Amino acid sequence: MTLSLPRLQSQAWPGLIRHYWDYLPVSDSTPTITLNEGNTPLVSAPAIAEAIGKSCQVFVKLDGLNPTGSFKDRGMTVAVSKAKEKGAEALICASTGNTSASAAAYAAKGKMRAYVLLPDGYVAKGKMAQALMHGAEAIAIRGNFDEALAIVCEIAAKYPVALVNSVNPYRLCGQKTAAFEIVDALGDAPDWLCIPVGNAGNISAYWMGFSHYRNTGKSSRSPQMFGFEAEGSAAIALNRAIANPSTVATAIRIGNPASWHKATAARDLSGGDIGSVTDAEILAAYRLLAREEGIFCEPASAASVAGLLKYRDRVPTGATIVCVLTGNGLKDPDTAVKHCETDIHSGIPANLSAVAKVMGF
Ligand code: AN7
Numbered sequence: 001m002t003l004s005l006p007r008l009q010s011q012a013w014p015g016l017i018r019h020y021w022d023y024l025p026v027s028d029s030t031p032t033i034t035l036n037e038g039n040t041p042l043v044s045a046p047a048i049a050e051a052i053g054k055s056c057q058v059f060v061k062l063d064g065l066n067p068t069g070s071f072k073d074r075g076m077t078v079a080v081s082k083a084k085e086k087g088a089e090a091l092i093c094a095s096t097g098n099t100s101a102s103a104a105a106y107a108a109k110g111k112m113r114a115y116v117l118l119p120d121g122y123v124a125k126g127k128m129a130q131a132l133m134h135g136a137e138a139i140a141i142r143g144n145f146d147e148a149l150a151i152v153c154e155i156a157a158k159y160p161v162a163l164v165n166s167v168n169p170y171r172l173c174g175q176k177t178a179a180f181e182i183v184d185a186l187g188d189a190p191d192w193l194c195i196p197v198g199n200a201g202n203i204s205a206y207w208m209g210f211s212h213y214r215n216t217g218k219s220s221r222s223p224q225m226f227g228f229e230a231e232g233s234a235a236i237a238l239n240r241a242i243a244n245p246s247t248v249a250t251a252i253r254i255g256n257p258a259s260w261h262k263a264t265a266a267r268d269l270s271g272g273d274i275g276s277v278t279d280a281e282i283l284a285a286y287r288l289l290a291r292e293e294g295i296f297c298e299p300a301s302a303a304s305v306a307g308l309l310k311y312r313d314r315v316p317t318g319a320t321i322v323c324v325l326t327g328n329g330l331k332d333p334d335t336a337v338k339h340c341e342t343d344i345h346s347g348i349p350a351n352l353s354a355v356a357k358v359m360g361f
Helices: 005-011 046-052 072-085 098-109 125-133 145-158 169-175 177-186 201-215 260-270 279-292 299-310 333-339 352-359
Strands: 042-044 057-062 090-094 113-119 137-141 192-196 224-230 273-277 320-325
Touching: 042 177, 046 057, 046 279, 046 299, 057 177, 072 098, 072 169, 090 098, 090 145, 098 113, 098 125, 113 125, 113 145, 125 137, 125 333, 137 145, 169 177, 169 201, 177 201, 177 320, 192 201, 192 299, 201 224, 201 260, 224 260, 224 299, 260 273, 273 279, 273 299, 279 299, 279 333, 299 320
Parallel strands: 057 320, 090 113, 113 137, 192 224, 192 320, 224 273
Antiparallel strands: 042 057
16 A cells, blocks of 8 residues: 555654644744654663562653654754744754754754764763764864853854753753653653753753643642762752762763752752762663663663662652653663673684583583
8 A cells, every 4th residue: 555655644753843832832933843753652660660669660761762862852853943943054052962962963954054062082972973973063172061061152142053952941841841741641740750960951841841731730740850960970969060070971971050940949849859879870770771671771861760779768659750761872882881791702613512502501
């Protein structure tokens, strides 16, 4: 049977702008620049629930299954569409990697140029590959993300380039759709939402989304928001900016989060917390997800699960918890190979008996 593309597409997920049109700041004059992002799976994670005990239910939101492999696509489709609507021809962002990959892809789709400022030596290989493949101008600075963000904010104020970091409010508008999807899937908001925190945009966006749905009667309640920073970059948890942030989770190697106050408001209004997890705890959760749940996320994403495990004593009996897994494990193959604690059997002769011997037969 011959199917035309429009018919196929009308039955498929149209991307989050078209799906959540009435909840977003778009109109008929907004060109929709989309890679059909959103609608990511919410998957049951029984091994994590078992580690917590208390007959709780744990789900993970696989936002690493967005088109460029991270949640950034949710914000980028809205920010880039709005920039295009206003006539922008070029985009700029600072990034620990995922924002640059997403900006580069949406710039390509929208026929715009992208400039991305990166902390030299601290961007995972897959993210670098994406930015370059999509044709972005990648500028590696001898400095960290916070310094890069300060520069791009000044450049966007001075030159004709649209800033697409999460200080652009359209980014958070797009990212709040992940909270909509969780409520749409579960029928109401969960008890707890656990999420990694870097620049603190995403926790703020989720809170906006849960609040928006609650205010429009789509849910009866909002979750308690639990954000987790990496210990070496835990500005909000420690209540002071960190000049030299460090962590194995390079995506959240951020010492002065731009959405700091929005994030603490979400924490306080929801009765949640923003804590920190060590690199060892992050890597343990990273391996647990891969080996016990079959889910390969990037190290920063595992901070949500590491935090939940750390806070297990505070989990209410029978709670429903969602952990957000923000990025795909394939983004950072170097960290995976270094920390998987599994070895390849190499140099094996190419014959049956040698292979069977390695297998233990
Ligand atoms: C996988 O790409 O900041 O707290 O420049 O890539 O909203 O910053 C990435 C952040 C969590 C933290 N998980 O989210 C960037 C960047 C992953 C990330 C975060 C990031 P925010």
